[in-house]
Amino acid sequence: MDEPFERVVAQHGATVLRVCRAVLGPADADDAWSETFLSALRAWPDLDRGANVQAWLVTIAHRKAIDVLRAAQRRAVPVAELPDAVAAPAGRDLDLWSALARLPHKQRHAVALHHLGGLPYDEVAGVLGGTPAAARRAGADGVATLRRTYQATIDGGDR
Incomplete structure (x- = not known):
């Protein structure tokens, strides 16, 4: 491609970050x-001139985010003491990432x-x-679920 790569990062960086955050959450998105x-x-040097750069970058971001998820699933998490039972979440928070994370894989x-x-x-x-x-x-079902569950969380109760 003839366009400088720095311009591509500036133009599409925010979109790529949104995709990474939606899949991973804010902690691992960077x-x-x-x-x-x-x-x-x-x-970049081998990319076709007519390629959809945004779609190309979003696809790469999605794959990299999945790689991060898979790597995290393989790592052991050290804890001081083993719990007797799995604790249920204390309640809903108002964070959109949590609402996205509760969606089924394909919808999210x-x-x-x-x-x-x-x-x-x-x-x-x-x-x-x-x-x-x-x-x-899957997208429509995911958005419908987000509207229902996330709005109910903001309003303080389920609909």
Whole structure:
């Protein structure tokens, strides 16, 4: 590509960060963001001129975020003492990330890729697997669940 990579980072950095945060939450999103742009920088000279740069970056970000999730699942978490039983969450918080995290996998990723990453559903289907109609349904179901559960949390009770 002829465009300087710095301009691409400036133009699409916020979108990539939104996708990383939607999949990972705020704690690990910065690492996935950095990994996304390191990977993209390596591939930048070979990218076709007509490529959709935003879709390309969002796809890389989604894959890097999944890599971070998989790596975290493989790591043991040290604790001082083992609990006798698994504790239930104390209650709902008002954080949108928590509401996104409660969505099923396909819905969360469809919402992240389409609504936060700006990908059309045809490309979301390519990333997640399946048809554009299934990706559209997962996105719509995810948004409907967010509207119902997140708004109920803000209002102070379930509807």
